[in-house]
Amino acid sequence: MDTQIGCAIKASNELVKNLHRDGFDRGCIATFNDYMTVRQTFTKNKASLHRSLNGINNAKNGTRLYDSIVDVIQIFRNRGDVSRPWILVVVTDGDDNISSRSLHKCAQETSSLFTTKESNNFLFLVGVGDGVNSEKMNEMASAGNFIYIHAKDFFLLELIFLKIANKITTSLSLSLGNLTVGDHSASWAEVQRHRNLSKVAIDYALLIDVSASMNSRVISSNSVTNLNSVITHATRAIGQSFDSRIINTTNVALLASWIDKKRGNPYNFSDLPFEFKLIHRASRDGFGNDKFHNNCDNKGPTIVVIKVKYSGEIIGGYNPLEWRCVKINEWSTLLPNNHDFYIDQQRRTSKSFIFSLTNQTISRVTLNNDAIIWSRNKGPCFGLQDLCITNNFGKSEQRSYENRIINKKNFEIEEYEVFQAIDKRPRFSIFYFIFMIFMGIFKIIKFIFMRLFLGIYWTCYIVYWIIYWITYWTVITLICVAGIGLIVSILALPIILYLYLEAEIAWVILSALFIYAPILGLIGEYLVI
Numbered sequence: 001m002d003t004q005i006g007c008a009i010k011a012s013n014e015l016v017k018n019l020h021r022d023g024f025d026r027g028c029i030a031t032f033n034d035y036m037t038v039r040q041t042f043t044k045n046k047a048s049l050h051r052s053l054n055g056i057n058n059a060k061n062g063t064r065l066y067d068s069i070v071d072v073i074q075i076f077r078n079r080g081d082v083s084r085p086w087i088l089v090v091v092t093d094g095d096d097n098i099s100s101r102s103l104h105k106c107a108q109e110t111s112s113l114f115t116t117k118e119s120n121n122f123l124f125l126v127g128v129g130d131g132v133n134s135e136k137m138n139e140m141a142s143a144g145n146f147i148y149i150h151a152k153d154f155f156l157l158e159l160i161f162l163k164i165a166n167k168i169t170t171s172l173s174l175s176l177g178n179l180t181v182g183d184h185s186a187s188w189a190e191v192q193r194h195r196n197l198s199k200v201a202i203d204y205a206l207l208i209d210v211s212a213s214m215n216s217r218v219i220s221s222n223s224v225t226n227l228n229s230v231i232t233h234a235t236r237a238i239g240q241s242f243d244s245r246i247i248n249t250t251n252v253a254l255l256a257s258w259i260d261k262k263r264g265n266p267y268n269f270s271d272l273p274f275e276f277k278l279i280h281r282a283s284r285d286g287f288g289n290d291k292f293h294n295n296c297d298n299k300g301p302t303i304v305v306i307k308v309k310y311s312g313e314i315i316g317g318y319n320p321l322e323w324r325c326v327k328i329n330e331w332s333t334l335l336p337n338n339h340d341f342y343i344d345q346q347r348r349t350s351k352s353f354i355f356s357l358t359n360q361t362i363s364r365v366t367l368n369n370d371a372i373i374w375s376r377n378k379g380p381c382f383g384l385q386d387l388c389i390t391n392n393f394g395k396s397e398q399r400s401y402e403n404r405i406i407n408k409k410n411f412e413i414e415e416y417e418v419f420q421a422i423d424k425r426p427r428f429s430i431f432y433f434i435f436m437i438f439m440g441i442f443k444i445i446k447f448i449f450m451r452l453f454l455g456i457y458w459t460c461y462i463v464y465w466i467i468y469w470i471t472y473w474t475v476i477t478l479i480c481v482a483g484i485g486l487i488v489s490i491l492a493l494p495i496i497l498y499l500y501l502e503a504e505i506a507w508v509i510l511s512a513l514f515i516y517a518p519i520l521g522l523i524g525e526y527l528v529i
Contacts, residue, residue, distance in 0.1 A: 318351075326342070344374075346373060370384050396409060
């Protein structure tokens with residue numbers, strides 16, 4: 001077992017032994033040299049998989065890598081269970097020298113055929129030895145949206161497979177506890193134990209290079225440095241997978257280059273200055289405008305990526321500001337319920353753009369004042385309908401940006417995703433430091449002003465109500481006093497006439513009747529009514 005093919009078989013047996021659950025998961029074994037051979041089609045029987053691996057005993061001929069990868073993917077398409085995650089692990093020790101497909105054609109077909117299924121799919125390409133052109137493999141992996149891992153020593157292949165098993169297991173939402181490769185505490189037993197806890201069945205395939213060079217004997221370097229290098233590289237490579245059902249790592253690198261207005265070649269995915277964090281996926285979180293705003297408002301710069309239904313076109317836009325639908329008043333912390341919603345609120349920026357990844361075109365904003373639209377009754381909206389989403393429908397009319405990105409005014413959306421664009425570069429500089437000082441002073445002044453305003457406001461408020469109630473009760477008191485005085489005067493009038501005018505009693509009675517008759521009449525009329 002000291003040949004390259006022997007190490008590959010041993011590592012593959014360990015992967016099958018610990019990843020495969022007999023009668024539940026399905027595995028497939030294939031090899032390639034001048035042509036691709038299926039040693040074992042998809043089966044739930046673990047013993048059959050081990051027999052097919054142990055039956056590989058002769059490596060010869062050339063390396064038909066690109067065509068063989070596509071051939072195995074076609075097996076997934078024809079015989080794979082679409083309700084399961086698909087996993088393909090490829091092992092090779094050299095460059096392709098026979099395939100009819102080019103590297104780019106293989107990457108294109110791999111991406112289009114292997115990423116159309118809704119569940120989580122993984123393709124790991126493992127290149128071992130000095131005969132592998134890692135630059136070309138990385139280029140293909142980036143274009144094909146899969147993961148490439150390189151190691152110089154075949155004795156380390158089992159460790160790489162352990163890392164792959166770790167990635168698969170964690171991606172199926174399992175808790176791995178202390179399982180890590182970096183500190184060597186991971187083990188196949190732990191992977192197997194946690195894999196057995198999962199209810200998610202998988203379809204997987206191993207594609208192993210059996211070209212003549214795989215007969216070479218392996219001499220271990222026994223180098224701790226090499227081991228740590230492999231661990232670091234494998235961890236970094238596996239970590240570069242991108243969580244999207246629409247775009248791949250090549251698209252992400254291109255979008256980052258457009259954001260930075262980078263000239264020449266775009267960024268490599270491994271060297272991006274941005275972190276793109278998925279915060280909304282319509283098929284998962286909902287197509288409603290409210291769902292979008294719940295997940296994406298006040299998250300800073302974002303990239304929106306749209307897959308158009310029926311045509312499959314991929315379009316989108318970059319918002320360097322933020323999304324928002326709720327308008328909060330400056331004094332909302334003082335006065336409750338003092339807020340409302342934005343409806344078609346135009347926001348100014350010169351850095352936004354819309355794009356078509358299908359046509360590899362970008363359209364930058366021309367009317368800066370209308371670059372971004374905030375609206376409660378819409379989803380992401382760029383310009384005056386240049387690209388606007390409402391629920392699961394889109395609209396595109398060229399108004400605020402350079403060019404149209406899709407030849408349809410209205411279209412239906414199959415899927416759209418929103419990524420938070422987080423700039424990872426340090427921002428500290430002397431200008432930034434001075435700016436922060438001024439911002440601090442401004443905030444202090446604002447705080448003092450707010451407190452003064454608050455004090456003046458409540459003082460005026462209290463004085464107003466004091467004056468109001470004093471005036472109210474003063475008026476009421478005066479009215480009552482005047483009324484009592486009037487009543488007393490009326491009642492005392494006959495007596496006053498008698499005492500001071502010395503009138504006869506008859507005159508007093510007549511006077512009283514004259515005074516009280518109208519009043520008594522009104523009272524009587526009221527009672528009768």
